[in-house]
Amino acid sequence: MDAVDVKGARVLVTGASGFIGGRLCRRLVEGGAEVHAVRWASPLRDGAGLVEHRLDLTDEKAAGELYESVRPEVVFNLASRVAGARDLELLLPTFHANLAAAVYLMAAAARHGCRRFVQIGSLEEPEGEATAVPSSPYAAGKWAASGYGRMCHALYGLPIVFARLFMVYGPGQHDLKKLIPYTILSLARGATPSFSSGSRPVDWVYVDDVVEGLLRLATAPGLEGRRLDLGSGTLHTVRQVVETLFALLAPGTSPSFGGREDRIMEQVRKADLEATEKHLGWRPATPLEAGLRATVDWYLNAHPSGRQETP
Secondary structure, three states: OOOOOOOOOEEEEEOOOOHHHHHHHHHHHHOOOEEEEEOOOOOOOOEOOEEEEOOOOOOHHHHHHHHHHHOOOEEEEOOOOOOOOOOHHHHHHHHHHHHHHHHHHHHHHHHHOOOEEEEEEEOOOOOOOOOOOOOOHHHHHHHHHHHHHHHHHHHHOOOEEEEEEOEEEOOOOOOOOOHHHHHHHHHHOOOOOOOOOOOOEEOEEEHHHHHHHHHHHHHOOOOOOOEEEEOOOOOEEHHHHHHHHHHHHOOOOOOOOOOOOOOOOOOOOOOOHHHHHHHHOOOOOOOHHHHHHHHHHHHHHHOOOOOOOOO
């Protein structure tokens, strides 16, 4: 794939403290973009090409003032509360973080203008008619944000595109309770990880491949209003991924499945790469086993004791 030219572009990245957002910011800075990064957690290091903004995007006034001051050419809206649990306690926090903040940014972008607004969607969003039922507060928030984005494109000309991300994995994932870092660090410290049945088929995609796809979504012409998938186009079960990690870290041993209940209403779908390749010239470059090896190496270096401290 040809390199993506972002040199000189003024870019706003929300969710810059996240697993994907952090790697996207580094890639943008390396490419010569002027990056304005929004995060709520520990500070980024301001420097050549990067300016940090510390604010709560669920505050409508703050979000609007940020947009008006930065006047970005490109927006990557990765800000989100990422939690797959079905707990009632997640309903309102997820509404504010995943929907309200997105709508505030869309309104500001429609008002002040931009060249491209990249809204991050999820494989968890339900397909089909209005009677489709989201499987979690997270899925509902993402689904509703996509609906608002389509409306803003149709009514107000917002140049929005939608990136439907599949199961992103790789070095630097902050949530150490997620399957891959949890399994790696458990095995590294000699503990026995506990799993559900492991039967769910999942489309796994390496984080650096996703970042490349996002850059192409921001720069490829004629995509306004379109949703494109960023995934591998292949399904591997949770069991297969876990067994690969055991082979890398604890050869000769076997994982035990069924110690936890399967989560209800899990989504099973794979990326449509035909459309993505047609419009972006993008396919993921990292095979699953190679990506898992790189991820194992990163976590073992970052957490040499195997201790699950908070990053």
